[in-house]
Amino acid sequence: MRNYFLILAVFAILTGCDKIDELTKFDIEYDQTVVIPSTTGINLPFDIYTPETETNSESEFEVNDTRKDLIEEIQLKKLELTITSPDAADFSFLESIEVYISAEDVEEIKIAWMDDVPETTSNKLQLDTSDMDLKEYIKKDKFNLRLNTVTDEVINQDHELDVNSTFFVDAKILGL
Numbered sequence: 001m002r003n004y005f006l007i008l009a010v011f012a013i014l015t016g017c018d019k020i021d022e023l024t025k026f027d028i029e030y031d032q033t034v035v036i037p038s039t040t041g042i043n044l045p046f047d048i049y050t051p052e053t054e055t056n057s058e059s060e061f062e063v064n065d066t067r068k069d070l071i072e073e074i075q076l077k078k079l080e081l082t083i084t085s086p087d088a089a090d091f092s093f094l095e096s097i098e099v100y101i102s103a104e105d106v107e108e109i110k111i112a113w114m115d116d117v118p119e120t121t122s123n124k125l126q127l128d129t130s131d132m133d134l135k136e137y138i139k140k141d142k143f144n145l146r147l148n149t150v151t152d153e154v155i156n157q158d159h160e161l162d163v164n165s166t167f168f169v170d171a172k173i174l175g176l
Contacts, residue, residue, distance in 0.1 A: 066171040079112040085160040095152035
């Protein structure tokens with residue numbers, strides 16, 4: 001009988017820890033806008049920089065009952081590009097794209113990419129993402145994204161893109 005209570009107690013503790021652990025996981029979303037300028041050449045790589053993005057991580061962490069020093073890991077969960085202008089544009093002009101993140105005192109790294117952009121009529125493109133830990137970037141006050149793109153056709157108009165990124169955060173709640 002005593003062993004039964006011991007097993008039941010251990011099960012209750014482990015189940016409770018799993019539920020508490022789920023409370024320490026949340027997403028942070030960022031939206032930036034960039035412009036791919038009209039081009040005269042093709043198959044030439046060029047860089048496009050997003051404006052510096054304020055992370056507001058302190059307030060995001062506080063809303064989720066945690067602090068910077070309690071963050072265990074942050075990973076890029078999703079990075080999606082959406083053409084907002086011109087209206088009828090699609091991503092058929094792109095051959096490839098890579099997205100890099102940088103922050104003060106942290107080395108720039110590649111976080112998302114698509115090597116062969118399919119011929120598509122869609123104005124949305126979801127990139128492959130790395131599984132690297134990005135907590136040192138998101139814990140900073142600001143970060144930048146750099147898009148390295150290669151076009152495979154001439155575009156006659158500037159293309160405005162929304163860069164929507166979702167970061168998965170795994171943290172401890174007040175040290176638990």
